Amino acid sequence: MRSKQLIIITIFCVFASHLAAQEWDWWPLAINDTTPCADTLQYCAYISALGSSGKEAPFLLRANHHGNIAHTPFSSNLSIGIIKSATCPTRWWDYDFGVQLTGRIQGSYPDNISTPPSPILTGYFEQLYAHTRLYIIDLTVGIRPIAYGSQSSNLSMGGLLFSGNAHPIPRLSIGIDDYIAFPGLFGYLEIKGGLTYGWLDDNNLYVNKIKLHHKFIGFRLGGRFPVTLAYEMHHAAQWGGYKKALQTGEMDVDYGNTISDFWNVFLFRSGGISTSDQLNAQGNHMGFQELALTYKKDGWQIRTYWQSIFEDMSAAFIGFGMNVADGLWGLNIQQEKWSFINEFTYEFLNTTSQSGPIHDKDGLVFAGQDSYYHNSAYQAGWTYFGSIIGNPYIQVNNSRVRAHFVGLGGDIYGYKYRLMGSHVNNYGTYQQPINSASTALLLEVSHVVEKAWGLEFTLALSGDIGTQYGNSFGGYLRIGKTGILTKY
Numbered sequence: 001m002r003s004k005q006l007i008i009i010t011i012f013c014v015f016a017s018h019l020a021a022q023e024w025d026w027w028p029l030a031i032n033d034t035t036p037c038a039d040t041l042q043y044c045a046y047i048s049a050l051g052s053s054g055k056e057a058p059f060l061l062r063a064n065h066h067g068n069i070a071h072t073p074f075s076s077n078l079s080i081g082i083i084k085s086a087t088c089p090t091r092w093w094d095y096d097f098g099v100q101l102t103g104r105i106q107g108s109y110p111d112n113i114s115t116p117p118s119p120i121l122t123g124y125f126e127q128l129y130a131h132t133r134l135y136i137i138d139l140t141v142g143i144r145p146i147a148y149g150s151q152s153s154n155l156s157m158g159g160l161l162f163s164g165n166a167h168p169i170p171r172l173s174i175g176i177d178d179y180i181a182f183p184g185l186f187g188y189l190e191i192k193g194g195l196t197y198g199w200l201d202d203n204n205l206y207v208n209k210i211k212l213h214h215k216f217i218g219f220r221l222g223g224r225f226p227v228t229l230a231y232e233m234h235h236a237a238q239w240g241g242y243k244k245a246l247q248t249g250e251m252d253v254d255y256g257n258t259i260s261d262f263w264n265v266f267l268f269r270s271g272g273i274s275t276s277d278q279l280n281a282q283g284n285h286m287g288f289q290e291l292a293l294t295y296k297k298d299g300w301q302i303r304t305y306w307q308s309i310f311e312d313m314s315a316a317f318i319g320f321g322m323n324v325a326d327g328l329w330g331l332n333i334q335q336e337k338w339s340f341i342n343e344f345t346y347e348f349l350n351t352t353s354q355s356g357p358i359h360d361k362d363g364l365v366f367a368g369q370d371s372y373y374h375n376s377a378y379q380a381g382w383t384y385f386g387s388i389i390g391n392p393y394i395q396v397n398n399s400r401v402r403a404h405f406v407g408l409g410g411d412i413y414g415y416k417y418r419l420m421g422s423h424v425n426n427y428g429t430y431q432q433p434i435n436s437a438s439t440a441l442l443l444e445v446s447h448v449v450e451k452a453w454g455l456e457f458t459l460a461l462s463g464d465i466g467t468q469y470g471n472s473f474g475g476y477l478r479i480g481k482t483g484i485l486t487k488y
Contacts, residue, residue: 030090031090031091031092031135032090037087037088037090037091038087038487038488039084039087039088039487039488040084040085040087040484040486040487041082041083041084041484041485041486041487041488042082042083042084042085042482042483042484042485043080043081043082043083043482043483043484043485044079044080044081044082044083044100044480044481044482045079045080045081045480045481045482046077046078046079046478046479046480046481047076047077047078047079047478047479047480048069048076048077048476048477048478048479049075049076049077049476049477050069050070050073050074050075050076050474050475050476050477051073051074051474051475052073052074052472052473052474052475053073053472053473053474054073054464054469054470054471054472054473054474055073055108055469055470055472056071056072056073056469056472057069057070057071057072057073057075057474058440058442058462058463058464058469058472058473058474059392059422059438059440059462059464059469060420060422060440060441060442060462061442061460061462061474061476063157063158063165063392064156064157064158064163064164064165064392065164065165066126066145066164066165066166066167066168067165067166067167067168067384067385067387068102068126069476070104070106071386071387072106072107072108073107073108073472073474074106074107074108075104075105075106075107076104076105076106077102077103077104078102078103078104079100079101079102079103079126080100080101081098081099081100081101081126081127082098082099082100082485083096083097083098083099083100083127084096084097084098086131086133092134092135093132093133093134093135094132094133095130095131095132095133096130096131097129097130097131098127098128098129098144099125099127099128100125100126100127100128101123101124101125101126102123102124102125102126103121103122103123104121104122104123104124105119105120105121106119106120106122107119107120124167125143126143126145126168127142127143127144127145127168128142128143129141129142129143129144130142131144136176136180137174137175137176138173138174138175138176138177138194139173139174140171140172140173140174140177141171141172141173142170142171143167143168143169143170143171144168144171145164145168146162146164146168147159147162147163147164148161148162148216148232148234149161149163149232149288149290149305149307150230150290150292150294150303150305150330150332151305151328151330151332151345151347152332152334152343152345152407154343154407154409154418155332155343155344155345155407155408155409155418155420156330156332156345156347156405156407157328157347157349157391157392157393157403157405157422158390158391158392158393159288159307159328159390159391160288160307160309160327160328160390160391160394161234161236161286161287161288161309161389161390162214162236162389162390163388163389163390163391163392165387165388165389165390165391165392166383166384166385166387166388166389167202167384167385167387169198169199169200169212169384169389170198170199170201171196171197171198171199171212171214172196172197172198173194173195173196173197173214174194174195175192175193175194175195175216176191176192176193176194177192177194178192179191179192179218179220179230180192181223185223186223186224187223187224188221188222188223188224188225189219189220189221189223190219190220190223191217191218191219191220192216192217192218193215193216193217193218194214194215194216195214195215196212196213196214196215197211197212197213198211198212198213198214199211199212200212200238200241200384202384202385202386204380204383205244205379205380206243206244206378206379206380207241207242207243207244207255207377207378207379207380208241208242208244209240209241209242209257210238210239210240210241210378211238211239211240211241211257211262212236212237212238212239213235213236213237213239213262213265213266213283214234214235214236214237215234215235215266216232216233216234216235217232217233218230218231218232218233219231219232226295226296226297227293227294227295228293228294228296229291229292229293229294230290230291230292230293230294231289231290231291231292232289232290232292233287233289234287234288234289234290235268235285235287236285236286236287237265237283237284237285237286238283238284238375238378238382239255239256239261239262239265239282239283239284240255240256240257240261240262240283241255241257241378242254242255242257243255243377253273254273255272255273255377256271256272256273256282261282264281264282264283265281265282265283265285268281268285269281269282270282274376274377277377284375284377284378284381284382285311286309286310286311286372286373286382286390287309287310288307288308288309288310288327289307289308289310290305290306290307290308291305291306292304292305292306293305299335299336299337300333300334300335300336301332301333301334301335302331302332302333303330303331303332303333304329304330304331305328305329305330305332306327306328306329306330307327307328307330308323308324308326308327309323309326309327309328309351309372310323310370311323311354311370311371311372323353323354323355323370324353325350325352325353326350326351326352326353326354326372327349327350327351328347328348328349328391329347329348329349330345330346330347330348331344331345331346331347332344332345333345338410339410339411339412340410340411340412341408341409341410342409342410342411343407343408343409343410344407344408344409345405345406345407346404346405346406346407347404347405348403348404348405349391349393349394349401349402349403349404349405349424350401350402351372351394351399351400351401351402352400352401352402352427354369354370354371354372354399354400354430355369355370356369369429369430369431370399371399371429371430371431372390372394372399373388373389373390373394373395373396373399374396374397374399374429380396381396382396383396393422393424395426397428397429397432398426398427398428398429398434399428399429400426400427400428400429400430400433401424401425401426401427402424402425402427403422403423403424403425404422404423404424405420405421405422406420406421406422407419407420407421408420414447414448415445415446415447416445416446416447417443417444417445417446418442418443418444419442419443419444420440420441420442421439421440421441421442422439422440423437423438423439423440424437424438424440424468425437426438426468436466436467436468437466437467437468438464438465438466438467438468438469439464439465439466440462440463440464440465441462441463442460442461442462443460443461443462444458444459444460444461444476445458445459445460446458446459453481454481454483455479455480455481456479456480456481456482457477457478457479458476458477458478458479458480459475459476459477460475460476460477461473461474461475461476462474462475462476
């Protein structure tokens, strides 16, 4: 007994001495309001034009641009904005906001080639938001570009839930946006999480006034070590809204817009008016979980990540066991030593399993034919203004895909470039199988010309080859300017 007590005391003393040697990071953030901090108000403006030979703009030209590049083969944008960035991480509070308005003219090839294209003029906000941080709590309201996941913001096919492919969704969110140290564990464990209420106000053909629910939680181990392991879980749902009347005299159908309906969605409970929602869960549910392993040292960052997608009850009851073959696997390498190639990405996407080809597994649990991004009640699916909110390689009526993506990025004598290529095989859905393929390529070069008032010129060339979009080639030119309006 004495020997056991001696061992316990020894372990305690060693641990206590280790703690004494460490800085006591009980609070997750070091706050020093006396640190000088200048707020900066900036402006941005750009004009762009795109043209292509196909019926749609080349895939890699338009994908993952927050809906700012039209799908049509011809388009031009004019945008102006004012942005204030968060600049004071050591203050108890910080804030930022953005207002950016864009006008677009776009046109398509008519069915009769002798008829000129009919231009369509639209206007929208790329950004219209305000964000504040109160110590560790972030509060955001408005239209703000977001993307979740460990994939690169510069070189990636896009995350599985919010990729940055569609227009930003108006939302109200509260949470901890970035990882912070868990109190008392000296930075070795970090956490983040949040809750979002949003509005899908695109007024699609089937349902209007759809609401968005999204919550997530993340943990990261390692902290001060060069190797960290992170885990995140995200759950999102489309819910509520009103199904449009199909015939004159019919009434819009209420899909459930009360507080009680919200709690059903929040807790993944059955409810609503349809048989499917009463047996399954109210709303159109989806989400992903992610594991990411990161190494950082001496200007190098090497990250591997896996995102597993789920739809409705397949994950809730089966715990990802049936669709574990589906997901996004990625490798991203960034380094600061050689600028001419400073980033590399390889990703593989597979969504062909979908928990198997049988929908009704046991007469009670709907657990097959997951049909990612699709829902019988919300027929437009996981889209916003016609663009996929999640990974753009997955389409509402073509959710079984297998895709490879490769990307390189760098800076050669002030000319920044991105070189990307992808190949995807499409298998449609279990109910409506297809067999098509497409290869996409893109080269983009950006350069700031100081003698031309500091304008940034971006030129991109892209092409599609295959049966999915047909063979097409296109180009994109953007001229932009950013600067400081004032400091205060």
